Amino acid sequence: MGALDGVKILDLSWGIAGPLGVMLLAEQGADVIKVEPPEGDPFRAYSGYAVWNRSRRSVTVDLKSPMGLDAFHRLVDDADVLVETFRPGVTDRLGIGYDDMHARNPRLVYASCPGYPEGHRLAQRPGYDALIQASSGQQWEQPGWRLGPIFLHMPMPSMGATFLIPSGILAALIARESTGRGQHVRTSLFQGALLYTTQIWQHVEHADAAFHDLMGKTYPPGVHQQFLFECADGEWVHTSVMSGLTPTKSQDELLGLDDAPEPFVFMALSPEEREQFTQRRREAYKTHRRDELVATFQEHNHAIEAVITAEEALGAGGAPHPQLVANGMVATIEDPELGTTTQMGVPINLLGTPGGIQGPQPLPGQHNREIFGALGYSDAEIATIAGGGA
Numbered sequence: 001m002g003a004l005d006g007v008k009i010l011d012l013s014w015g016i017a018g019p020l021g022v023m024l025l026a027e028q029g030a031d032v033i034k035v036e037p038p039e040g041d042p043f044r045a046y047s048g049y050a051v052w053n054r055s056r057r058s059v060t061v062d063l064k065s066p067m068g069l070d071a072f073h074r075l076v077d078d079a080d081v082l083v084e085t086f087r088p089g090v091t092d093r094l095g096i097g098y099d100d101m102h103a104r105n106p107r108l109v110y111a112s113c114p115g116y117p118e119g120h121r122l123a124q125r126p127g128y129d130a131l132i133q134a135s136s137g138q139q140w141e142q143p144g145w146r147l148g149p150i151f152l153h154m155p156m157p158s159m160g161a162t163f164l165i166p167s168g169i170l171a172a173l174i175a176r177e178s179t180g181r182g183q184h185v186r187t188s189l190f191q192g193a194l195l196y197t198t199q200i201w202q203h204v205e206h207a208d209a210a211f212h213d214l215m216g217k218t219y220p221p222g223v224h225q226q227f228l229f230e231c232a233d234g235e236w237v238h239t240s241v242m243s244g245l246t247p248t249k250s251q252d253e254l255l256g257l258d259d260a261p262e263p264f265v266f267m268a269l270s271p272e273e274r275e276q277f278t279q280r281r282r283e284a285y286k287t288h289r290r291d292e293l294v295a296t297f298q299e300h301n302h303a304i305e306a307v308i309t310a311e312e313a314l315g316a317g318g319a320p321h322p323q324l325v326a327n328g329m330v331a332t333i334e335d336p337e338l339g340t341t342t343q344m345g346v347p348i349n350l351l352g353t354p355g356g357i358q359g360p361q362p363l364p365g366q367h368n369r370e371i372f373g374a375l376g377y378s379d380a381e382i383a384t385i386a387g388g389g390a
Contacts, residue, residue: 002029003353007173010035010075011056012096013085014043016129016158017113017189019052021165022083027346028355032056033075033371037063038387040364050335051343055358059372060365062387063094071385072096074375076105080182081169083111087127088118098184109172111185113161118186127189132157136193160192226278228307235290236307243303254296255284314342335360 007030011022026032034041034056043049059075062068073096076082082101084091091097091112098110112118115127122135130151133139138156139149168185176182227239239251252260257280260266266274285293290306297304314320320330320342328345335341346355365386372382 001353002027002355003350005029005353007031007080008078009033009081009083010079011083013083013113014041015085016048016052016155017161017165017192018083018085019043019049020158021113021162023052023055024162024166024348025081025169026055027357028348028350029353030081033367034058034362035072035075036060036364044364050338050341050361053361054333054343056362057367057371058362058364059368060386062385063096065384065387067381068385068387069095071372071375071377073104075371076101076108079105079108080173081109081111083113083165083169085113087114088112088123102182102184106181107176108182109169109176109185110182111165111169111172111187113165113187113189115188116190117188120188120190129155129158129189132189132193136190138193138196156196157189157193160195161187161189162192164192164195226274229282229285231285231288231290231293233289237285237290237293237297238305238307239297240303245301245303247301249300251297251302252281252284254293254300254302255281255288257281257284331357333357333360336363337361 004025007025009022009025009030009032011018011032011034013019013022022032032055034053036058038060040060041049041053044053061072063072076096082096084096092099098112101108101110114123115125115132116123125131133152133156134149136157138152142150142152164187165185168187172183172185228236229239230236250260250262260281261269261277266277269277294304294306314324314330320332324330324345328349329347331343331345333341333343341360343357346357348355368382368386369379372385377385
């Protein structure tokens with residue numbers, strides 16, 4: 001039995017944050033019903049959906065029809081959580097807003113995650129991840145290959161909100177244990193973006209030019225990029241000289257380099273001096289085989305790892321790495337559309353109430369008859385509820 005066994009969640013979300021955040025709850029035992037429009041979730045073609053929408057059932061509902069709205073209200077009657085990602089005001093127009101749903105089911109935890117917080121000056125603008133990146137300042141701060149703003153390949157706003165959604169829901173469920181009532185949980189993609197700034201935004205105002213050059217976030221690359229080294233046979237390593245470990249020999253001693261500066265002296269050198277010595281260091285790395293170099297560095301108390309591909313790390317295209325299988329970090333899932341897939345496993349482990357993947361992503365409306373039939377609707381009524389998409 002999972003930790004959230006008996007918790008019923010209605011998932012009206014789409015995009016990344018809602019589906020993925022709800023998946024984290026589904027795989028701890030929550031019964032999640034994905035509520036889709038008659039034509040299905042418009043984001044289903046997105047490749048990540050095969051994972052983010054697993055471990056739940058699906059119904060299709062035409063909320064603009066009286067019977068569809070009535071059927072949805074009946075689902076709300078015994079639900080514990082409702083999750084939606086519409087712009088502010090949309091759910092009220094559909095007749096499923098917080099006030100109406102809370103009046104119908106006072107114990108309901110109603111979680112909203114639009115693009116921007118309610119009351120924000122951009123709240124009615126399209127809330128796509130890339131636009132949130134732009135409007136939150138993240139693209140301007142991103143390290144890049146040229147001066148100026150850079151597009152983030154990681155969907156930072158959505159991934160931040162992915163954690164805020166289940167955190168807020170769980171907090172509200174715990175509060176309900178003492179109050180007996182649900183509440184409105186509100187976050188946004190914009191707040192998800194700010195989460196990744198560690199909620200502190202700072203610039204060093206009184207540092208010298210060398211500091212700003214060293215910590216530069218645009219091209220040419222800053223100091224951390226200089227600790228990626230190519231070894232023999234085109235393989236790579238990443239060394240971490242600021243790990244806090246005390247090596248018994250320096251990296252330059254292990255590489256056979258003479259007259260090498262200490263790490264923190266190296267960081268204080270001018271860009272030209274650093275680059276001159278870095279080139280010597282890079283040539284030395286190329287004379288060593290990667291695995292032998294890693295073993296030697298670790299033997300002398302250095303933080304170092306081989307830089308490997310995602311295929312090597314996850315076993316994509318072949319057998320998953322045995323360690324990942326043993327830790328439950330990867331799983332083989334038979335997807336109804338994609339066939340056999342290798343997916344990430346359950347990312348949170350509760351030893352007393354272990355979670356688990358409850359199945360692949362459902363097809364749109366796959367559980368219409370199962371769920372609406374249990375409410376007493378006939379097949380003809382279910383077809384009307386689903387907007388002809390049953």
